[in-house]
Amino acid sequence: MDWSKAKTILIVAFIITNVLLIYILIGEKTIDEPTLNEDFIEDVVKLLEHKNISINTHIPTEIPCLYTMNVSYEKMKLEKLNEMFFKGKGDLIENKDAFGQIIKDNESLVITNNKLIIYENKEEKKIFGNLDKEKAIQIAEDFLKEKNFDTSDMEMTFIKEEKGTFYIEYSKMYNDVFVERAFTNFQIDKRGVKRFERLWFIVEDLGETEIYISTAPKALLALLDIEEIYGKTITNISLCYYFDPQKHDYLEEPEETIQGKAIPAWRIQFQDGYKVFIDDY
Numbered sequence: 001m002d003w004s005k006a007k008t009i010l011i012v013a014f015i016i017t018n019v020l021l022i023y024i025l026i027g028e029k030t031i032d033e034p035t036l037n038e039d040f041i042e043d044v045v046k047l048l049e050h051k052n053i054s055i056n057t058h059i060p061t062e063i064p065c066l067y068t069m070n071v072s073y074e075k076m077k078l079e080k081l082n083e084m085f086f087k088g089k090g091d092l093i094e095n096k097d098a099f100g101q102i103i104k105d106n107e108s109l110v111i112t113n114n115k116l117i118i119y120e121n122k123e124e125k126k127i128f129g130n131l132d133k134e135k136a137i138q139i140a141e142d143f144l145k146e147k148n149f150d151t152s153d154m155e156m157t158f159i160k161e162e163k164g165t166f167y168i169e170y171s172k173m174y175n176d177v178f179v180e181r182a183f184t185n186f187q188i189d190k191r192g193v194k195r196f197e198r199l200w201f202i203v204e205d206l207g208e209t210e211i212y213i214s215t216a217p218k219a220l221l222a223l224l225d226i227e228e229i230y231g232k233t234i235t236n237i238s239l240c241y242y243f244d245p246q247k248h249d250y251l252e253e254p255e256e257t258i259q260g261k262a263i264p265a266w267r268i269q270f271q272d273g274y275k276v277f278i279d280d281y
Contacts, residue, residue: 035218036061044217051224052231056271060216060237065264068207069241071179072259073115074200078102084147085109085119115258119196126190133159136166136188143186143193154184157236158273165189169273174203178240178267180277201243204259211264219266219278232270240267242277 034040041059048055078100082090090104102109106123128135137156144151157178158169165187172182179201187195213219216237223229242265245257265279 033063033215035215036063041217044220047224048220053223053229053234054232055234055237057235057237059220060239062215063212064215064239064266065210065212066177066239066241067210068264069174069179069243069262070204070207070259071201071241071243071262072204073257074198074202075114075258076111076117077114078111081109081111081117115199117196117198119193121191121194123191127192128190131164131166131188131190133161133166136161136168136186139188139192140168140170140186143196144184149184149198157269160273165194167273172201174241178238179203179262180240180242180265180267180275181244201262207261213264213266214278214280216266219280220268222278222280223268223276226276229270229274229276232272232274234268235271236267236269238267238269240265240277242267242279244277 041061045055078092078095081100082088082092082102086102086104086107086109090102090107090109093101093103098113100111100114107119107121109117109119111117128139137159141151144154153173154170155173155178156168157171158167160167166189168186168188170184172179181199182201183197183199185195185197186193220237241262243260243262245260263279265277268276268278270276
């Protein structure tokens with residue numbers, strides 16, 4: 001036996017074994033983030049309770065990060081909306097760059113800045129006898145299908161009934177992550193769709209660098225200074241992409257913004273549908 005060669009093989013094997021052990025140990029090691037400790041989370045919950053803010057959902061405990069996202073607003077021409085909503089038979093009352101209006105019988109549609117759509121139905125005739133939650137959702141989904149809206153990037157995130165009217169909100173999704181602040185909202189009663197509002201995003205691309213933000217427990221502390229949410233119950237805490245022209249470098253003419261950069265943020269939704277976004281780095 002060549003002992004010199006054998007020793008060389010054993011040394012190489014020993015080095016490889018040590019490298020593998022180091023890799024495993026590093027891979028299993030977790031980051032010691034104090035704001036994710038159970039004691040810290042319990043303290044946050046107690047502080048919120050002092051402001052009468054309760055939590056009825058899971059508090060995420062991961063180290064949060066997302067890429068930046070470039071988004072643009074979904075833009076619609078008045079002529080296309082006339083085809084979608086009225087089969088081209090509506091009367092175009094105004095058709096300017098920043099404002100358009102269509103009227104057909106007791107229905108009307110307004111679009112501002114080619115992006116915010118508001119449809120209203122003032123017909124008094126009641127079509128649906130017994131209207132419940134499931135039926136209201138079905139009416140909304142049928143409406144979206146009939147008007148040829150793509151629903152693959154939509155998720156219903158809120159519904160409530162008040163005095164015979166159902167209020168339904170759909171949010172924009174991208175790979176199971178919310179993209180805010182885009183919305184598709186309905187008001188539905190026994191006449192069907194009473195009111196429809198839509199302001200939607202198109203995802204252009206993602207940035208190349210991950211951005212880390214504060215953990216969810218730490219971000220929740222920002223709620224202590226927001227008086228309008230005192231007494232509310234948190235029902236969802238999610239990481240999201242967040243774009244708000246009024247906040248992110250578009251202060252001169254935010255209503256005319258057509259595109260921009262969405263950043264990682266925490267999306268905190270309450271039982272009454274109210275939402276707060278915290279993009280603390």
